[in-house]
Amino acid sequence: MTYAIIETGGKQLRVEPGRFYDIERLSVEPDETITLESVLFVQHDDGVAIGQPFVDGATVEGTVLRHLRDRKVLVYKMKPKKKTRKKRGHRQEITRLMINSISFNGSVFTAEAAAPAEPEAISETESSDEAQ
Template sequence: MYAVIKTGGKQYRVQPGDVIVVEKLDGEAGSNVSFGDVLMLGGDKGVTLGAPMIAGATVAATLVETRKGEKIKIFKKIRRQGYRRTNGHRQMESVLRITGIEGAGEKAKWDGETSLMTKAEMNARARGLAPRVEETEAKPARKAAAPKTEAKAAPAPKAAKTEAKAPAAKKAPAKAKAAKTDEA
């Protein structure tokens, strides 16, 4: 089942389990959000269109995070006048996980767990910079299950490292070479 919702002046086609980025919404991370502006529903019973909205249809979502979006640069120029201005901003946006759709006699729920991991944390994990939660919990179990090994062998004596190296052959000075070439 899918739905087309309207929020922030834009329309989004969503299904349960989708992650979407919309204009900033009020609320804390982990709070539930409900959209009543459902324009269209599609499912097993066919497509239901609203005029303009479908009465009684709702889309439930969980707010994952509120963050700043990508940088937008604004550049103004008037040619041959020496006028150039650069400005820019980062728009605030909310990341949502769609958890359910209800309306037109049908219901669809998402059975997964909503993770409240931020985009910055996901990027750090992708680059291997953040510690993984699964590894830190699994390490104590591995240590307890590992068999004990015998004592390590004694380190090798350092006598081999202290052997004297033969001195390298010295090069003749440049002046001596020049003198030999003049004599010939």
């Protein structure tokens, strides 16, 4: 299993190829490709690379699917016995990012390479032998 830990929007996030993630809004148009170079950790099969603070030669490439707004967070402040109440809401702007590949020292790890192979089809003669 291949994954990386990246830093974006002041947060650290564990990403895998072939999955999408909601992150802080990026100033990139939808359907454009972006390369993130702030990679803190890369793990592929048994190999591990830890950065201090970033891994040299490691990048994560992704495609921006769309920009949207997160769900509303309500902030309610009240002081008892003072008739003071304040209700405010906030919706964070986010970007949905599809991770295409993780590259490390010239090796590119994509979702197709990380996916397990499909099992072979069983022929009718083998399945009838197993049933008896």
